[in-house]
Amino acid sequence: MEKPILSVRNLxxxxxLRGRTxxxxxxxxxxxxxxxxxxxxxxxxxxxxxxxxSFMGLLDANGWVDSGEILYNGEDLTGYxxxxxxxxxxxxxxxxxxxxxxTSLNPLKTIGAQxxxxxxxxxxxxxxxxxxxxxxxxxxxxxxxxxxxAKQYPHEFSGGMRQRVVIAIAVACRPQILICDEPTTxxxxxxxxxxxxxxxxxxxxxxxTTIYITHDLGxxxxxADRIAVMYAGDIVEIGLCEEVFYDSRHxxxxxxxxxxxxxxxxxxxxxxxxxxxxxxxxxxxxxAFAPRNPQALKIDFVKRPPYFEVSPTHKARTWLLDPRxxxxxxxxxxxxxATEGVKGYA
Amino acid sequence: MPENKELLLAMPENKEVLLSxxxxxxxxxxxxxxxxxVKNVSxxxxxxxxxxxxxxxxxxxxxxxxAIIRINPTTSGDVIFKGQKINGKxxxxxxxxxxxxxxxxxxxxxxxxxxRAKVDYIVSExxxxxxxxxxKVRRDRVEKALSEVGLLPxxASRFPHEFSGGQRQRIGxxxxxxxxxxFIIADEPISALDVxxxxxxxxxxxxxxxxxxxxxxxxxxxxSVMRFICDRIAVIxxxxxxxxxxxxxxFAHPLHPYTRALLSAIPxxxxxxxxxxxxEVYDPTQHDYSFDQPKxxxxxxxxxxxxxxxELAKYREMLKA
Numbered sequence: 040m041e042k043p044i045l046s047v048r049n050l051x052x053x054x055x056l057r058g059r060t061x062x063x064x065x066x067x068x069x070x071x072x073x074x075x076x077x078x079x080x081x082x083x084x085x086x087x088x089x090x091x092x093s094f095m096g097l098l099d100a101n102g103w104v105d106s107g108e109i110l111y112n113g114e115d116l117t118g119y120x121x122x123x124x125x126x127x128x129x130x131x132x133x134x135x136x137x138x139x140x141x142t143s144l145n146p147l148k149t150i151g152a153q154x155x156x157x158x159x160x161x162x163x164x165x166x167x168x169x170x171x172x173x174x175x176x177x178x179x180x181x182x183x184x185x186x187x188x189a190k191q192y193p194h195e196f197s198g199g200m201r202q203r204v205v206i207a208i209a210v211a212c213r214p215q216i217l218i219c220d221e222p223t224t225x226x227x228x229x230x231x232x233x234x235x236x237x238x239x240x241x242x243x244x245x246x247x248t249t250i251y252i253t254h255d256l257g258x259x260x261x262x263a264d265r266i267a268v269m270y271a272g273d274i275v276e277i278g279l280c281e282e283v284f285y286d287s288r289h290x291x292x293x294x295x296x297x298x299x300x301x302x303x304x305x306x307x308x309x310x311x312x313x314x315x316x317x318x319x320x321x322x323x324x325x326x327a328f329a330p331r332n333p334q335a336l337k338i339d340f341v342k343r344p345p346y347f348e349v350s351p352t353h354k355a356r357t358w359l360l361d362p363r364x365x366x367x368x369x370x371x372x373x374x375x376x377a378t379e380g381v382k383g384y385a
Numbered sequence: 386m387p388e389n390k391e392l393l394l395a396m397p398e399n400k401e402v403l404l405s406x407x408x409x410x411x412x413x414x415x416x417x418x419x420x421x422x423v424k425n426v427s428x429x430x431x432x433x434x435x436x437x438x439x440x441x442x443x444x445x446x447x448x449x450x451x452a453i454i455r456i457n458p459t460t461s462g463d464v465i466f467k468g469q470k471i472n473g474k475x476x477x478x479x480x481x482x483x484x485x486x487x488x489x490x491x492x493x494x495x496x497x498x499x500x501r502a503k504v505d506y507i508v509s510e511x512x513x514x515x516x517x518x519x520x521k522v523r524r525d526r527v528e529k530a531l532s533e534v535g536l537l538p539x540x541a542s543r544f545p546h547e548f549s550g551g552q553r554q555r556i557g558x559x560x561x562x563x564x565x566x567x568f569i570i571a572d573e574p575i576s577a578l579d580v581x582x583x584x585x586x587x588x589x590x591x592x593x594x595x596x597x598x599x600x601x602x603x604x605x606x607x608x609s610v611m612r613f614i615c616d617r618i619a620v621i622x623x624x625x626x627x628x629x630x631x632x633x634x635x636f637a638h639p640l641h642p643y644t645r646a647l648l649s650a651i652p653x654x655x656x657x658x659x660x661x662x663x664x665e666v667y668d669p670t671q672h673d674y675s676f677d678q679p680k681x682x683x684x685x686x687x688x689x690x691x692x693x694x695x696e697l698a699k700y701r702e703m704l705k706a
Contacts, residue, residue, distance in 0.1 A: 260652065
């Protein structure tokens with residue numbers, strides 16, 4: 040892989056909530072390479088949305104970057120103070136597709152006008168030129184009869200079509216990076232498959248780098264080149280898609296995979312993770328997952344593990360990878376996934 | 386009705402039918418705005434099984450669940466629960482009985498619990514409607530229901546916002562359990578939950594089923610969860626049941642093109658499979674029902690499918706292959 044397009048170094052993000060400080064991201068580092076498709080997986084509250092929002096200066100008013108840097112094209116985005124600086128990045132360089140297409144479109148404007156707005160602002164085209172560009176983007180996202188559809192309002196579109204419009208707006212800005220935050224959670228399975236393949240086509244056509252945020256490991260397996268697993272404000276494991284699915288090393292990744300119903304045996308209880316994620320108002324000691332991990336080592340409660348390299352592309356934050364650690368085998372469901380895969384349908 | 390007869394034949398000898406739905410249609414609006422949400426559906430649910438109803442949003446799956454529990458009135462057809470017709474006009478007594486014996490678990494535990502009431506009240510609200518019981522009995526039953534779903538008795542004095550998503554869904558389950566129902570309609574009970582919490586709730590539902598011999602109607606759009614939990618699955622598309630079979634049979638030999646499209650679209654957590662998968666797209670215009678009308682037919686034992694003669698012939702070929 041070439042050099043990273045976006046590079047995050049030791050990022051710490053904190054929020055102020057009712058006088059208490061919540062440590063939402065704890066020392067996160069990540070390199071995003073040009074043209075790749077990265078999936079960030081994690082439960083709600085793991086900090087995955089906060090993480091990507093910080094790339095666009097979209098943190099809520101009570102949140103701030105405490106330390107660390109976000110380097111985009113050699114420039115540190117955390118140094119941005121003024122909204123005007125962010126406007127050069129937001130949409131233009133990094134665009135975002137949100138979960139619910141119903142709430143991300145303006146119900147009072149035709150979809151043509153909404154796409155034109157993005158084109159005029161970010162590509163500097165006007166009038167007839169902008170209109171033509173708008174129609175071509177609409178065709179690109181698979182909307183038939185763009186001339187007629189452009190004059191319609193969001194409520195005249197189905198959920199899947201609306202999500203296509205949202206994607207059209209994002210792409211019309213000609214961004215370098217496209218962030219898709221749960222892009223298909225609100226959609227039906229058959230539509231979901233269409234939208235995912237659309238994003239993949241556009242990625243090719245516009246030479247995009249994509250980041251997917253999702254908790255659906257099925258979607259991840261479909262779209263990702265690389266996967267970052269987040270837990271309690273930290274990336275606990277990162278690697279190529281195949282490495283994370285077939286050769287995962289962190290107990291949290293194991294737990295996540297084992298609790299999938301697709302890997303369960305009918306009639307037997309499904310593996311479930313006990314307890315709740317740590318409260319990030321308090322300081323997390325050691326490995327954040329240790330209290331929920333029945334096989335946790337003593338050191339897990341004392342010292343935070345560093346990253347251990349499994350392969351040049353694969354690393355995990357767990358003491359299990361330390362040469363001195365006892366051998367602990369991954370659970371059976373995880374081993375089965377690697378050897379047999381998931382049963383599909385005939 | 387010939388269809389009824391065929392359906393009864395489809396019943397395995399040793400299973401008892403708990404609920405049967407016959408030729409049920411549900412319409413909303415009237416005149417020009419008439420919308421047929423559910424069109425002439427028939428199926429049986431056996432005692433002690435988990436029956437899955439899968440479909441996309443707007444397919445009418447929730448409407449069927451709501452019609453069974455008498456929230457939505459049916460336009461035509463029958464709903465028969467334990468041998469008694471429970472749709473349409475029924476006696477007050479029977480209505481009470483139905484409300485007690487059929488309970489529902491809702492999708493979003495954030496939205497389905499009264500934010501201003503304590504857990505104690507939320508869980509026991511259903512009891513207030515039935516025969517009078519003493520305060521002590523009520524308390525005991527709340528405590529019992531909570532412990533059955535794995536919550537501590539002292540949680541009774543807390544408010545819903547103090548709980549995590551998984552715990553809230555447990556409260557929703559306790560609320561249904563306290564009525565000691567025979568039949569539970571679970572409408573997307575885990576869709577709003579995180580992956581790890583889903584497993585907890587799924588396990589809880591199956592433990593309760595074993596202990597109490599409960600029967601579930603499990604409504605969902607997520608086929609991978611259904612494959613894990615359901616004994617039989619019915620597929621609904623635009624208000625029409627298109628296929629019904631035992632779970633593994635449905636996955637092994639899907640016949641109707643819509644079922645096939647749905648199965649091919651499920652994202653599987655396995656990159657090797659997922660990156661090489663072939664999507665089947667369902668095109669409703671492929672059916673030519675102008676002359677040959679489709680029927681709901683049992684094509685092999687326990688496997689129902691919706692199709693006309695020509696399609697059924699094709700499906701029989703597919704089964705032989």
